[in-house]
Amino acid sequence: MSGQQNQKEATRERILQAAEEVFAQHGYHDTLMDEVGQVARASKGGLYFHFPSKEALFYALMDRLAAKLLREVDEAMVGETDPVSKVQSALETALKALSRQRQLAKILLLQGYGLGSAFEKKRLEIYERFASVIREHLDHAVKDGSLLPIDTEVTAYAWVGALNELIVRWIHTGKPDPIKRSLPVLTTLFLQGVKAEAKTRTKRTK
Amino acid sequence: MSGQQNQKEATRERILQAAEEVFAQHGYHDTLMDEVGQVARASKGGLYFHFPSKEALFYALMDRLAAKLLREVDEAMVGETDPVSKVQSALETALKALSRQRQLAKILLLQGYGLGSAFEKKRLEIYERFASVIREHLDHAVKDGSLLPIDTEVTAYAWVGALNELIVRWIHTGKPDPIKRSLPVLTTLFLQGVKAEAKTRTKRTK
Amino acid sequence: MSGQQNQKEATRERILQAAEEVFAQHGYHDTLMDEVGQVARASKGGLYFHFPSKEALFYALMDRLAAKLLREVDEAMVGETDPVSKVQSALETALKALSRQRQLAKILLLQGYGLGSAFEKKRLEIYERFASVIREHLDHAVKDGSLLPIDTEVTAYAWVGALNELIVRWIHTGKPDPIKRSLPVLTTLFLQGVKAEAKTRTKRTK
Amino acid sequence: MSGQQNQKEATRERILQAAEEVFAQHGYHDTLMDEVGQVARASKGGLYFHFPSKEALFYALMDRLAAKLLREVDEAMVGETDPVSKVQSALETALKALSRQRQLAKILLLQGYGLGSAFEKKRLEIYERFASVIREHLDHAVKDGSLLPIDTEVTAYAWVGALNELIVRWIHTGKPDPIKRSLPVLTTLFLQGVKAEAKTRTKRTK
DNA sequence: TATGAATGAGATTTCATTCAT
DNA sequence: CATGAATGAAATCTCATTCAT
Numbered sequence A, B, C, D: 001m002s003g004q005q006n007q008k009e010a011t012r013e014r015i016l017q018a019a020e021e022v023f024a025q026h027g028y029h030d031t032l033m034d035e036v037g038q039v040a041r042a043s044k045g046g047l048y049f050h051f052p053s054k055e056a057l058f059y060a061l062m063d064r065l066a067a068k069l070l071r072e073v074d075e076a077m078v079g080e081t082d083p084v085s086k087v088q089s090a091l092e093t094a095l096k097a098l099s100r101q102r103q104l105a106k107i108l109l110l111q112g113y114g115l116g117s118a119f120e121k122k123r124l125e126i127y128e129r130f131a132s133v134i135r136e137h138l139d140h141a142v143k144d145g146s147l148l149p150i151d152t153e154v155t156a157y158a159w160v161g162a163l164n165e166l167i168v169r170w171i172h173t174g175k176p177d178p179i180k181r182s183l184p185v186l187t188t189l190f191l192q193g194v195k196a197e198a199k200t201r202t203k204r205t206k
Numbered sequence E: 001t002a003t004g005a006a007t008g009a010g011a012t013t014t015c016a017t018t019c020a021t
Numbered sequence F: 001c002a003t004g005a006a007t008g009a010a011a012t013c014t015c016a017t018t019c020a021t
Helices: A002-026 A033-040 A044-050 A052-076 A083-100 A102-111 A117-145 A150-174 A178-190 A196-201 B002-026 B033-040 B042-051 B054-078 B083-100 B102-111 B117-143 B153-173 B178-190 B196-201 C002-026 C035-042 C044-050 C054-076 C085-101 C102-111 C117-144 C153-172 C179-190 D002-026 D032-042 D044-050 D054-078 D082-098 D102-111 D115-144 D154-175 D178-190
Strands: none
Touching: A002 A033, A002 A044, A002 A052, A002 A102, A002 B117, A033 A044, A052 A083, A052 A102, A052 A117, A083 A102, A083 A117, A083 A150, A083 A178, A102 A150, A102 B178, A117 A150, A117 B153, A150 B117, A150 B178, A178 B153, B002 B033, B002 B042, B002 B054, B002 B102, B033 B042, B054 B083, B054 B102, B054 B117, B054 D154, B083 B102, B083 B117, B083 B153, B083 B178, B102 B153, B117 B153, B117 D032, B153 B178, C002 C035, C002 C044, C002 C054, C002 C102, C035 C044, C035 D044, C054 C085, C054 C102, C054 C117, C085 C102, C085 C117, C085 C179, C102 C153, C117 C153, C117 D154, C153 C179, C153 D115, C153 D154, C153 D178, C179 D154, C179 D178, D002 D032, D002 D044, D002 D054, D002 D102, D032 D044, D054 D082, D054 D102, D054 D115, D082 D102, D082 D115, D082 D154, D082 D178, D102 D154, D115 D154
């Protein structure tokens, strides 16, 4: 009984891992369910027993990868005390994870785009989860006075967008190096530039 | 003879306009050449006379839209004198143009993603054109001392990425309002936050 | 031991009842073994233990329903003495049974058609059983002079065919009413019209 | 221009003829579009250019065959003057046509059955066309007093059903011979048996 | 140049059946 | 006897592209 359950779970797991590999390699449309099956050593029927459609498989995969990344980010933030450090740590962790695993980045940042609004909604939903976490801590930082009173929601989205573009570019061209160049710039723009102490000199008109 | 030329050009133009409409509506993969033909009032053969493939048609469309947007941005910057104002003006113009024309935004920011590396290269190339313009002026601003000495290349990409995410999100959810909320935040993050006068109070690194 | 037997029989019975319900609802091809299993609260394996294939299950079901209907018809005829009344009674009973139970009618008259010659043979075989009963009594009636000397075999088939069409039509359109309209017509055509004395005497038995 | 039209029509015609052959041979479900294509010397795409689905192709075929048969029946009736002869002639023509062309009979009488209610509706609709023609003339015959005042609608359906069963049985078993045995019986049952003179005099209304 | 009928490789999905537990 | 995860052959339909007219 439990044996069958394990067997079932193992197959599901193999399929998801195969899907991660194949979707990252070819993108959504150019991925054939046949190939996923081959890599997972599962039959076509087996695939469809576990996931009702190619689309559903892709969604399940995105959810899983996003959840994993989010977990890592969360864990990294626990180690920090003040809000600004938390956000800084989140940024660093996400950037490192994505640059360490191209597959993760490709699927999460790239492959779901431009495939129609159903996919886009899924992507927006996932990005929003990240943005929410960032925003929450930005809010704390604003409240305790360590950051200027900025529009944290928009800032969080801008953050996610900037990070996305830099990683995607790096995936395709190899530049700029995420850790050495992108991380410092993002830190400067999104944290240093809006730190409260700057306020003593205050309110740069416009 | 010139009449024939005009005729030919007119057909090509109708096809491009039809493509803009249809690609924006359905995305690349869900757009049928049949529908482009119908909207353009051109036959299949006509389509393939003017553009050798669906991919080529899409590229031609992206190029055209990007060039148009870039032209508008350039023109806006001519009216400004100091580098920071130029960049600010570029940002404002791009944001306004994209939020005014959803179709433009959808094709430029959305539909070319995730369709395989050939598409991705095209998108990166186009985004790079924008980033280059931004970067050039940021460089000027750094040189003349109005901005802190930041990594302008990375900053420019971050900029483009942030703008992209905010517009895409607005297209799909209607929020946040590009002009009222996104523009001020982007200005704060990318210009105010890295203004040179901040330096008097110095480098609060970490 | 007998308990196990009962258990086994009970499962088989549940499967047949489920099959009756599901086949009647969706027709042969659109019926999924999965659904039969669900309705019967039996596993796939259970189904295939009791019936070696979907086809075999369907045949078993047809046989069972046909036998039941034939039994009712037989019983009704026992109550009658002269051959013509027997036939009349058979017609009436069959018509009533079929119009009372749409499921029965659907499976017996409808779902086995057009599924290839294997199915067709089964259907012909079943219809033949009914036709034989009718024919036998028509033969008696001819012999004892109460009916004109007609071709009883062909008449019996025509009878079954007419009845089939009228019931199927009623199943789908709700008209004409089997008892009020179809029964009298069939009686007139197949009995009154070929009565021997009809011209001179008249036998209004029953 | 007309050349292309002819070419197009010719292809459509080839497909319909191929469909007639293949559907008659294998039945609806066991017919592969691939085989229809092969027989028609048309590609898969060509098939789907002319008929949007397998179902639509089958319907188109049924309509065409039914129309053809109905036309033959109509033409045969024109040659007759009194209503009873017309009906007799219709019966004879239909029976002969169906027994001459097994394919026609198989598709019209057999292959559309039991494939779900969409198909069944189509079949009922086609049978109704025949029944209507029969009924119309029965009505005339009743009105002018040559037939007893029977329920002509039900009679017409019974007629169609009887004919159907006899032909289907003949297709599968080779018996009874439609012309030699079935035709006389049907004539007796549906016409002789309900002739008005059989009674005394009566009913010369109108 | 334009037309649109025709192509055909290939994609996703279905589902009766099997068999290790 | 029962279970249900897994199989895999096969079926319908899609659509960018071509080419005779």
